[in-house]
Amino acid sequence: MAEEKTLTLAEQIDTQIRTTGPMSLATYMGLCLSHPRHGYYTQGRPIGAAGDFITAPEISQMFGELVGFFIVNLWQQMGEPKSFTLLELGPGRGTLMQDALRAASKADGFENALHLQLFESNALLKGEQEKRLGNYSPYWASELDAVSEDPIFVIANEFFDALPIRQFVKTDDGWHERLVGLTEGQRAFGLSPTPIADSAAPPEVHGAYAGEVLEIGTAGVDAMQSLARKVALQGGAILAIDYGYPVTQTGETLQAVKSHAFAEPLEAPGEADISAHVNFGVLGEAAKASGLAVAPLANQGEWLLRIGLGQRAKALATANPAEAANIVRAIERLTSPEQMGTLFKVLCAHSPGLRPAGF
Numbered sequence: 001m002a003e004e005k006t007l008t009l010a011e012q013i014d015t016q017i018r019t020t021g022p023m024s025l026a027t028y029m030g031l032c033l034s035h036p037r038h039g040y041y042t043q044g045r046p047i048g049a050a051g052d053f054i055t056a057p058e059i060s061q062m063f064g065e066l067v068g069f070f071i072v073n074l075w076q077q078m079g080e081p082k083s084f085t086l087l088e089l090g091p092g093r094g095t096l097m098q099d100a101l102r103a104a105s106k107a108d109g110f111e112n113a114l115h116l117q118l119f120e121s122n123a124l125l126k127g128e129q130e131k132r133l134g135n136y137s138p139y140w141a142s143e144l145d146a147v148s149e150d151p152i153f154v155i156a157n158e159f160f161d162a163l164p165i166r167q168f169v170k171t172d173d174g175w176h177e178r179l180v181g182l183t184e185g186q187r188a189f190g191l192s193p194t195p196i197a198d199s200a201a202p203p204e205v206h207g208a209y210a211g212e213v214l215e216i217g218t219a220g221v222d223a224m225q226s227l228a229r230k231v232a233l234q235g236g237a238i239l240a241i242d243y244g245y246p247v248t249q250t251g252e253t254l255q256a257v258k259s260h261a262f263a264e265p266l267e268a269p270g271e272a273d274i275s276a277h278v279n280f281g282v283l284g285e286a287a288k289a290s291g292l293a294v295a296p297l298a299n300q301g302e303w304l305l306r307i308g309l310g311q312r313a314k315a316l317a318t319a320n321p322a323e324a325a326n327i328v329r330a331i332e333r334l335t336s337p338e339q340m341g342t343l344f345k346v347l348c349a350h351s352p353g354l355r356p357a358g359f
């Protein structure tokens with residue numbers, strides 16, 4: 001009996017384009033990242049030396065520990081509620097949360113009050129999260145707003161950059177959406193024939209020159225809005241750390257990364273990480289519109305130093321002098337402007353009245 005041939009993701013995308021015409025970049029990204037069988041974030045192990053990229057919590061335990069202290073401080077400011085939810089979006093290998101909870105559990109009553117929730121699409125990563133966080137009895141939420149009724153703290157490190165974006169290119173007659181189509185059988189970018197008037201674009205980019213690119217991350221704004229509404233009702237905070245920019249601007253940031261090197265986004269759907277820089281301006285506005293206060297956006301390097309990276313490094317190096325050189329290297333990677341220090345930003349949206357540390 002002949003085996004049924006399953007189409008690769010590339011073949012499925014090409015067939016869809018041939019059948020229904022070119023697709024938006026957001027649709028293409030959504031398929032590449034979240035296709036139920038072949039999506040980059042539904043299969044595979046993307047993070048770590050053997051994967052495609054390294055993230056801050058994988059560089060040093062200090063990153064997660066400081067996030068843990070940060071959350072304890074907010075929990076104390078709220079009067080140490082006897083029950084609260086700690087929700088992590090895209091927890092990766094579970095490293096950040098493992099380090100955060102090891103540090104935070106030192107605060108009396110914190111662990112007893114904790115309900116840990118994780119939002120994750122990748123089955124293999126869920127397995128890794130279970131391995132590292134099983135002791136805290138985590139619950140994997142299938143919807144972002146399916147969290148319980150008590151105060152909520154949300155942590156998202158490199159989550160928002162992985163959500164689909166749309167791109168628009170300015171021409172003499174307005175903004176045209178960039179689409180993924182086929183040219184002589186090969187996937188290629190093209191432009192939608194119908195323009196959007198300059199006046200309908202965000203005011204920050206009115207008067208842009210022909211050729212400039214505008215990126216719109218609707219999925220990120222939707223996610224922020226639904227979380228912020230919950231946090232505004234129930235009390236708490238949202239901490240989002242990612243590479244990004246402070247206000248709406250033009251510029252193309254779409255990138256694909258495979259095996260720690262840049263790749264071509266249209267070349268191998270589902271096999272490379274595709275991401276875009278996060279527009280923290282619109283995320284902050286969405287949180288404010290939902291009733292939260294938003295701390296001034298901070299650079300990762302400055303924020304980590306302000307919440308105690310230096311002191312934590314000293315304590316670790318004193319306890320384990322053989323690690324001192326590695327600790328210095330980790331601080332450099334996390335804070336220096338040439339590395340993650342200024343490209344990565346920290347957004348905290350919180351209940352009015354709380355004073356998040358480090359901003």
Ligand SMILES: C[S@@+](CC[C@H](N)C(=O)[O-])C[C@H]1O[C@@H](n2cnc3c(N)ncnc32)[C@H](O)[C@@H]1O
Nearest residue numbers: 041055090091092119120121122157158159162
């Ligand atoms: C770049 S990794 C960051 C992992 C981790 N936060 C860290 O810092 O190491 C993105 C994470 O978000 C998850 N993710 C991406 N898109 C998602 C989606 N649409 N729904 C749920 N999880 C998603 C990935 O599987 C992964 O755990």
